Amino acid sequence: MKRKDVLLCILFLLVFLSQAATAQVHFTARLTGAQEVPSDTSTASGTASFTLTDEGLSYIIAVDSISKITGANLQLGAMGDTGRVMISLLQGFRGNFGYGIWKNNDTVPLNEEVIGKLLTGNVYLNIITETHPKGEIRGQVLPTSGTSLTATFSGDQEAPAVASGGSGTGSFLLTDAGLVYSITVSGLNDGKDAITEAHFYMGPLGINGSEIRPLTFTGNKAVGFWSKKDSLVPLNDRLITALLTDSVYINVHTKSNPQGEIRAQVHLEGGMGFYANLTGAQEVPPVNTTARATGSFIMTHKGLVFNITVNSKDSILFAQFYKAPEGMIGGVVRNISELNGSTATGIWKFDDPEPLSNDMIAELMKGNIYINMITDKNRTGEIRGQLRLINGAMFTADLSAAQVRTQTPHNPNGKGSANFYFTNEGLAFNITLAKTDTLKAAHLFTGKTGRNGNIVKSIKEFVRYTANGVWKYTDSLQALTPELVNSLFRGEIYLNVRTRVDTLGGLRGQLLLSTGTNFRTDLTGSQEVPRINSSAKATGSFTLTNEGLAYKLTADNIFISGAHFHMGEPGVPGNIVKDIITDFVGNTATGVWKATGNQPLTPDLVRALLTGKLYFSIHSPSRPLGELRGQILLNGGWGFSAHLNGFQVVPSIATSAYGDASLTLTPAGLVHDITMTGLEPTGLSFYKGPQGQNGTPVHTVATTFKTKTVSDVWLTTGSDSLDFDNIATLLTEGLYLNASTEQNPNGEIRGQVVRLVENAVLSAHGKNSMPVRYSLEQNYPNPFNPSTSIRFTLPTSGLVNLTVYNMLGQRVVTLVNQNMTAGSHEVKFDASRLTSGMYLYRLSAGEYVSVRKMMLLK
Numbered sequence: 006m007k008r009k010d011v012l013l014c015i016l017f018l019l020v021f022l023s024q025a026a027t028a029q030v031h032f033t034a035r036l037t038g039a040q041e042v043p044s045d046t047s048t049a050s051g052t053a054s055f056t057l058t059d060e061g062l063s064y065i066i067a068v069d070s071i072s073k074i075t076g077a078n079l080q081l082g083a084m085g086d087t088g089r090v091m092i093s094l095l096q097g098f099r100g101n102f103g104y105g106i107w108k109n110n111d112t113v114p115l116n117e118e119v120i121g122k123l124l125t126g127n128v129y130l131n132i133i134t135e136t137h138p139k140g141e142i143r144g145q146v147l148p149t150s151g152t153s154l155t156a157t158f159s160g161d162q163e164a165p166a167v168a169s170g171g172s173g174t175g176s177f178l179l180t181d182a183g184l185v186y187s188i189t190v191s192g193l194n195d196g197k198d199a200i201t202e203a204h205f206y207m208g209p210l211g212i213n214g215s216e217i218r219p220l221t222f223t224g225n226k227a228v229g230f231w232s233k234k235d236s237l238v239p240l241n242d243r244l245i246t247a248l249l250t251d252s253v254y255i256n257v258h259t260k261s262n263p264q265g266e267i268r269a270q271v272h273l274e275g276g277m278g279f280y281a282n283l284t285g286a287q288e289v290p291p292v293n294t295t296a297r298a299t300g301s302f303i304m305t306h307k308g309l310v311f312n313i314t315v316n317s318k319d320s321i322l323f324a325q326f327y328k329a330p331e332g333m334i335g336g337v338v339r340n341i342s343e344l345n346g347s348t349a350t351g352i353w354k355f356d357d358p359e360p361l362s363n364d365m366i367a368e369l370m371k372g373n374i375y376i377n378m379i380t381d382k383n384r385t386g387e388i389r390g391q392l393r394l395i396n397g398a399m400f401t402a403d404l405s406a407a408q409v410r411t412q413t414p415h416n417p418n419g420k421g422s423a424n425f426y427f428t429n430e431g432l433a434f435n436i437t438l439a440k441t442d443t444l445k446a447a448h449l450f451t452g453k454t455g456r457n458g459n460i461v462k463s464i465k466e467f468v469r470y471t472a473n474g475v476w477k478y479t480d481s482l483q484a485l486t487p488e489l490v491n492s493l494f495r496g497e498i499y500l501n502v503r504t505r506v507d508t509l510g511g512l513r514g515q516l517l518l519s520t521g522t523n524f525r526t527d528l529t530g531s532q533e534v535p536r537i538n539s540s541a542k543a544t545g546s547f548t549l550t551n552e553g554l555a556y557k558l559t560a561d562n563i564f565i566s567g568a569h570f571h572m573g574e575p576g577v578p579g580n581i582v583k584d585i586i587t588d589f590v591g592n593t594a595t596g597v598w599k600a601t602g603n604q605p606l607t608p609d610l611v612r613a614l615l616t617g618k619l620y621f622s623i624h625s626p627s628r629p630l631g632e633l634r635g636q637i638l639l640n641g642g643w644g645f646s647a648h649l650n651g652f653q654v655v656p657s658i659a660t661s662a663y664g665d666a667s668l669t670l671t672p673a674g675l676v677h678d679i680t681m682t683g684l685e686p687t688g689l690s691f692y693k694g695p696q697g698q699n700g701t702p703v704h705t706v707a708t709t710f711k712t713k714t715v716s717d718v719w720l721t722t723g724s725d726s727l728d729f730d731n732i733a734t735l736l737t738e739g740l741y742l743n744a745s746t747e748q749n750p751n752g753e754i755r756g757q758v759v760r761l762v763e764n765a766v767l768s769a770h771g772k773n774s775m776p777v778r779y780s781l782e783q784n785y786p787n788p789f790n791p792s793t794s795i796r797f798t799l800p801t802s803g804l805v806n807l808t809v810y811n812m813l814g815q816r817v818v819t820l821v822n823q824n825m826t827a828g829s830h831e832v833k834f835d836a837s838r839l840t841s842g843m844y845l846y847r848l849s850a851g852e853y854v855s856v857r858k859m860m861l862l863k
Contacts, residue, residue: 029056029057029058029150029181029644030056030057030124030148030150030151030180030181030182031054031055031056031057031148031149031150031642031643031644031667031669032054032055032056032057032123032146032147032148032149033052033053033054033055033146033147033149033644033667033669033678034051034052034053034055034129034130034144034145034146034147035050035051035052035144035575035617035678035714035716036049036050036051036052036053036068036130036132036142036143036144037049037050037142037143037144037574037575037576038141038142038143039574039575039576039577040084040129040142040143040144040145040575040576041131041137041139041140041141041142041143041576042085042086042087042531042536043535043536044534044576045137045140045141045142047070047071047137047141047142048070048712049068049069049070049071049132049141049142050068050069050070050142050680050712050713050714051066051067051068051069051071051132051142051144051680051714052066052067052665052666052667052678052679052680052714053065053066053067053130053144053146053665053667054644054646054665054666054667055146056644056646057120057123057182060106060108060109060788060860060862061106061107061108061109061111061115061862062106062107062115062123063104063105063106063107063843063860064094064097064103064104064105064106064107065103065104065646065648065665065812065843066094066097066098066102066103066104066130066665067101067102067103067663067664067665067680067681067682068101068102068132068142068680068682069101069680069681069682069712069713069714070712070713071101071132071134071141071142072134072135072136072137072141073134073135074095074098074100074101074132074133074134075095075133075134075135075138076093076095076131076132076133077093077094077095077097077098077103077130077131077132077133078090078091078092078093078094078095078130078131078133079091079092079094079107079128079129079130079131079146080128080129080130080131081122081127081128082127082128082129083126083127083145083527083529083531084126084129084145084527084529084531084532084575084636085529085531085532085533085536085576086529086531088129091113091119091128092107092111092113094107094130097842099811099813100661100682100683100813101682101683102663102665102682102812102813104812104842104843105841105842105843106841106842106843106860106862108841108862117232117234120182120230120232121229121230121232123146123148124148124178124180124182124183124185124230125185125187125228125229125230126145126146126147126148126527126638128145128146129143129144129145129146130143130144130146131143145575147638147639148178148180148185149639149641149642149644149667149669149676150180150181150306150641150642150643150644150669151178151179151180151181151185151306151640151641151642152178152179152249152273152275152276152305152306152307152641153176153177153178153179153273153274153275153523153525153546153548153640153641154177154178154179154248154249154271154272154273154274154275155174155175155176155177155271155272155274155523155546155548155557156173156174156175156177156188156254156255156269156270156271156272157172157173157174157175157269157454157496157557157595158171158172158173158174158175158188158190158255158257158267158268158269158559159171159172159267159268159269159453159454159455159456160266160267160268161453161454161455161456162210162211162254162267162268162269162270162454162455163256163262163264163265163266163267163268163455164211164212164213164407166410166455167262167265167266167267169192169193169198169262169266169267170192170198170591171190171191171192171193171198171257171266171267172190172191172192172267172559172590172591172592172593173188173189173190173191173225173257173267173269173559173593174188174189174544174545174546174557174558174559174593175187175188175255175269175271175544175546176188176525176526176544176545176546176640177271178525178640178641179245179248179249179305179306179307182230182232182233183230183231183232183233183234183235183240184230184231184240184248185229185230186227186228186229186230186231187226187227187228187525187527187544188220188222188226188227188228188255188544189225189226189542189543189544189559189560189561190222190225190257190267190559190561191225191559191560191561191591191592191593192591192592193225193257193259193266193267194225194561194562198259198260198261198266199259199260200222200225200257200258200259201258201259201260201263202219202258203219203220203221203222203227203255203256203257203258204216204217204218204219204220204255204256204258205217205218205220205231205253205254205255205271206253206254206255206256207244207247207252207253208252208253208254209251209252209270209403209405209407210251210254210270210403210405210407210408210454210515211405211407211408211455212405212407214254217238217244217253218231218235218237218238219237220255222257224540224542224561224562225542225561225562226542226544226561228527245307246351246352248271248273249273249305249307249310249352250273250310250312250350250351250352251270251271251272251273251403252350253270253271254268254269254270254271255268255269255271256268270454272517272519273303273305273310273519274517274518274519274520274521274523274546274548275305275520275521275522275523275548275640275641276303276304276305276310276519276520276521276672277303277304277394277395277520277672278301278302278303278304278394278395278399278424278426278519278520279301279302279303279304279309279369279392279393279394279395280299280300280301280302280392280393280395280399280424280426280435281298281299281300281302281313281375281376281390281391281392281393282297282298282299282300282390282435282471282473283296283297283298283299283300283315283376283378283388283389283390284297284388284389284390285387285388285389287331287375287388287389287390287391288377288383288385288386288387288388288389289332289333289334292383292386292387292388294317294383294387294388295317295318295469296315296316296317296318296319296378296380296387296388297315297316297317297388297437297468297469297470297471298313298314298315298316298317298376298378298388298390298437298471299313299314299422299423299424299435299436299437299471300312300313300314300376300390300392300422301313301399301401301422301423301424301519302392303399303401303519303520305352306641306643307352307354308352308353308354308355308357308361309352309353309361309369310351310352311341311349311350311351311352311353312348312349312350312401312403312422313341313344313348313349313350313376313422314347314348314420314421314422314437314438314439315347315348315349315378315388315437315439316347316437316438316439316469316470316471317347317378317380317387317388319380319381319382319383319387320380320381321344321347321378321379321380321387322379322380322381323340323341323344323378323379324340324341324344324349324376324377324378324379325337325338325339325340325341325376325377325379326338326339326341326353326374326375326376327374327375327376327377327389328365328368328373328374329373329375330371330372330373330391331372331375331391335373335375338359338365338374339353339357339359339361339365340359341376346439346440347420347439347440348420348422348439369392372391372392372393372394374391374392375389375390375391375392376389376390376392377389395424395426395520396551397426397427397550397551397552398426398427398518398520398521398550398551398552399424399425399426399518399519399520400424400425400426400493400516400517400518400519401422401423401424401425401516401517401519402421402422402423402424402425402499402500402514402515402516402517403421403422403514404419404420404421404422404423404438404500404502404512404513404514405419405420405421405512405513405514406418406419406511406512406513408455408499408512408513408514408515409501409507409509409510409511409512409513410455410456410457410510410513411457411501411509411510412507412509412510414507414510414511414512415442415506415507415511416440416441416442416504416506416507416511418440419438419439419440419441419442419502419504419511419512420438420439420440420441420512421436421437421438421439421441421500421502421512421514422436422437423435423436423437423500423514423516425493425516427551427552428475430475430477430478430479431475431476431477431478431479431480431485432475432476432485432493433474433475433476434464434472434473434474434475434476435471435472435473436464436467436471436472436473436500437470437471438470438471438502438512439470441470441502441504441511441512442504442505442506442507442511443504443505444467444469444470444502444503444504445503445504445505445508446463446502446503447463447464447467447472447500447501447502447503448460448461448462448463448464448500448501448503449461449462449464449476449498449499449500449501449516450498450499450500450501451489451492451497451498452497452498452499453496453497454496454499454515458497458499461483461489461498462476462483462485463483464500490552490597491596491597493516494518494552494553494555494595494596494597495555495595495596495597496515496516496517496518496557496595497595498515498516499513499514499515499516500512500513500514500516501513518548518550518555520550520672521548521549521550521555521672522548522549522550522615522639522641522642522671522672522673523546523547523548523549523639523640523641524546524547524548524549524614524637524638524639524640525544525545525546525547525637525638525640526543526544526545526547526558526620526621526635526636526637526638527542527543527544527545527635528541528542528543528544528545528560528621528622528623528633528634528635529542529633529634529635530632530633530634532575532620532633532634532635532636533622533631533632533633533634534576534577534578534634537628537631537632539563539628539632539633540562541560541561541562541563541623541625541632541633542560542561542562542633543558543559543560543561543563543623543633543635544558544559545557545558545559545621545635545637546558546640547637549611549614549615549673552597552599553597553598553599553600553606554597554598554606554614555596555597556585556594556595556596556597556598557593557594557595558593558594558595558621559592559593559594560592560593560623560633561592563592563623563625563632563633564625564626565586565589565592565623565624565625566586566624566625566626566629567584567586567622567623567624567629568584568585568586568588568589568594568621568622568623568624569581569582569583569584569585569586569621569622569624570582570583570585570598570619570620570621570637571619571620571621571622572610572613572618572619573618573619573620574617574618575617575620575636579620582604582610582619583598583604583606584604585598608720608722608723611673611720612717612718612720614637615639615671615673615674615676615718615720616676616716616717616718617636617637617638617639617716618716619636619637620634620635620636620637621634621635621637622634639669639671639676641671642669642670642671642676643669643670644667644668644669644670645667645668645669645670645735645758645759646665646666646667646668646758646759647664647665647666647668647679647741647742647756647757647758647759648663648664648665648666648756648812649663649664649665649666649681649742649744649754649755649756650662650663650664650754650755650756650812650813650814651663651753651754651755651814652810652814652847653696653741653754653755653756653757653814653856654743654749654751654752654753654754654755655697655698655699655854658749658752658753658754660683660684660749660753660754661683662681662682662683662684662744662753662754663681663682663683663754663812663813663814664679664680664681664682664742664744664754664756665679665680666678666679666680666742666756666758668758670735672721673718673720673721673722674718674719674720674721674722674727675718675719675727675735676716676717676718677706677715677716677717677718677719678714678715678716679706679714679715679716679742680713680714680715681713681714681744681754682713684713684744684746684753684754685746685747686707686710686713686744686745686746686753687708687745687746687747687750688705688707688708688744688745689705689706689707689708689710689715689742689743689744689745690702690703690704690705690706690742690743691703691704691706691719691731691740691741691742691743691758692740692741692742692743692755693731693734693739693740694739694740694741695738695739695757696738696741696757696854696855696856697849697853697854697855697856698854699751700739700741702743703731703734703740704719704725704727704731705725706742735758738757738758738759740757740758741755741756741757741758742755742756742758743755757856759858778798778800779797779798779799779800779850779851779853779855780797780798780855781795781797781846781848781855781856781857782795782796782797783857783859784834784846784857784859787859787860788859788860788861788862789836789859789860789861789862790836790861790862790863791835791836791837791861791863792833792834792835792836792837793833793834793836793859794831794832794833794834795807795820795831795832795833795834795846796829796830796831796832797829797830797832797848798828798829798830799825799826799827799828799830799850800827801827801851802824802825802826802827803824803825803850803851804822804823804824804825804850804851805821805822805823805824805825805848805849805850806819806821806822806847806848806849806850807819807820807821807822807832807846807847807848808820808822808846808847809834809844809845809846809847810844810845810846810847811842811844811845812842812843812844812845814845817839817844818834820832820834820846825850834846836861839861840861840863841861841862841863842860842861843858843859843860843861844858844859844860844861845857845858845859846859
C-alpha cells in the first residue's frame, strides 16, 4: 500500500473522529516504578486512559504485577516532582482494574484550574500498595489529542526590528478545551532587559496589531492554559481561526524596549497538507484566461485550514469548493465567503452551515474536491484547481509587503501565497502574487525571519504572477544542497519578490514547516536521574516528517556545554543517540535530524520517539552528566480506547483477566499502550472483525512479553504497515485487540477499538415499515441518571438476550431473555441502585451480537 493511500485514509479517519465525538480531550498515562520520586524498582506496570468532556473526566485504569492496591490518587505535580493528592480514584477499583468519572460537581470539583493543570501536564496518577505506602507505580497524565502550533522568538520580528540578544521557543496544543502553551525565552535576564510584561496580539507577521490577552512569565518561562471559558478573554471561534491562520503573535516587553523586545508569530505546525493550482485550462470546457491562483490547505482536528491568493484582471465574484473529479463538472459543497479581494483565508469546519462532512472528506481523499472561481465574464468559472495531497513535509509562505526589510515598499497592499514540498527531484513550489506592481525578479534567500540574507535560488518559472516548478537537487547552478535543506527546516529561507518600483523588494514571505507529527518537551532538573535542583528551564518543539525530525529548543539560566537526544523511558537514564550542541546559537537550537549521515534517525529511533522513549538532556560545566532533562512527548493526535475482557470473545469465556488500551492516531502511525492482567499472554494482535464476530489477524503486537504492558506503534511505513484497508476498518470500529494464552489459543480476552465518546443516536422507522437488519442503538440519554432507554431492531422473531455488564465483564442485570417478534423494540433500564461509571450492554439474537457503552452519572 502506498503511503499516499495511507495518509488519505488517516485523513478521513481524523475528520470522522472530530465530527463523530462530542468536544473531548484524550489523555494517556503510562505507569512505571521508575517515575516514582524517588525511583522504585518495582516490575509492576499499568496503562490509564482519560477523556475530558463537558460531563467530567472519565477514566479506565489497568495495572499488573502489583500487590494489593490501597490507594489510587490523582496528584498535583510535574514529571519528576511530587505533590498533594487532588482526588482518590480508589472507589472505582475492582482488583487491579479501575474505572469511573470525576465530575464537575463532585465534592472535589473538576474546575477550570484543575483542567488547566491536567492540560499542562502537571497531574500524575499514583498507585499505592501495602508495601509501598507512598506509591509503587506512577504515570504523568498527558494530553494526546489536538492540533500543534509553534513559535520562534527574535528581535528581528518586531516592527520595526529590535537589536536584541533575546531568543525563545514556544510549543502550543490547541484542544477542544482551549490552548495549552509552554514558552522559554533567553537573553532577557538582567536590568533593562528583564521582562516587564507579555501579551498575545492579533496581527500578521510584520504588522503591529491589537492586544488580546496578557501572558504571565515566571522568570523567563511561561506555562499555561487559555480556556474557552477564560475569565479575561474566552478563546472563542474567531480567535481559534486567527491562531490557525497565522494571525496571532506573542510580544515580550522589557524595560529597555517597552513596545516589545522579542516577538514570535504563532504558527500551525502539524497535520496533513494539500495544494491547488487554479487555471482556466482546468475548466470544463477550458477557458482562455491569464488568471491564476495558488492555494495551501492543512487538515487539522478543527477542519481544513486554507490560504488562497488569486491574480485576475477581472474581479472574482464567487469562490467555491465543488465536488467532482478532474475534467468533470460538479456541484457546490461550500461557498468561500472568506474571499476578500484577491485572498481567502479561513477554516472549512465540521459544523459549518455547509459542513466538511464525512462524504466531503471521502471525496477529498479521492481527489474529487476542487475550487472554482467565477467572474462576471465567465459565470460558470474563470479558473479551477483540484486539491491534491502532499506526501511528506509541506512548507508555506504568506507573502506581504510588511515583511520586506530591504526597503519600504511603495505598494503596501501586495499579497502572495506559496507552498513548497519535496519530490524525488527536489523541492516543488507553487506561487501566486496579487495586487503587486510589474514583476521583475523573485529569489529564495537564506535568512531568519525579519533578517536579510543571500540569494540561493532564482525563481525564473513565473508566467505573469504565478510560478510552478521544482528546485532540483541536480540543478547545475543553485542546486538544492543538503545544507540548504537544513536551512529550510530551520526556518531560515525566505522568498523575496522585486518589482518595477520596488527594486530591492516589494513582497517577502518566510518558508515555514506546516505539516507532520508534532512533539513537545519541558526540561527541568527534577527529571534528571538522579533528581537535580536547578533553576534552569527549557522548552522544545519537534515535528516528524518523511524527511526527518525538525527541532527548535530554548534553554534559560544555564551555560550549555552539551546537548543530546537520549534513549530512555521516564525516570530511566539512557545512551546518547544524537548530539546537537553545534546547532545552538546562544541558548537556542534549531535543526533537523535526518535518516542519513552521522547518528542517523533510524526506524527504531522513530518508533522510540513515537512511544515516549526518547528524552533530551542539556549539560553544563557544573553538571557534566546533565542539568536539564525532558521526555519528548506526543503533542496532538486522535484518541481511541479498547477494554479487553472474556465476554467479548466469541464464544465468551469465563475469565478474571482483563486489559485496557489507550491508542493515539498520528500521521506517522497508531501509537498504543496496553496493559493486561490476570493472564499469561502468549500473543497479542490486532484483528479485523466487528463486535460479536471472529475476524482475521492483521497486525501482531507481541508474541513474547517481558511485562504485561506493551507500548508500541503500528507504523504507516515499512513492512506490516498500517495500510488503507486497516485504517478504513478502524474508522468503522472494525478492529479489535485479541490476547491469547496457552489455555485459550484463539483468545482469552478481547476488546473492540472504539472512539472515546459515543453520540446518542436514535434511528426512526416508518409506522408500517419493518427493519431489514439487526441493530442495537446507542442508549438515550447518554450519559444518564438514573434511567435510560435502549432500542434495538429484529428482522426476524427469535430468542433475544439483552444484558448489562460492568467494565470487568461481570454481569449486572439481564434486561431481556425471551422470544421476541420481529420489529423495533425499546427497553427501559433503571440504574437507581448502581454507582456512577461506565457500563456495557450486550444484545444477542441468533448469530447477531453487538455491544455498546453507556455512562451513568449521579
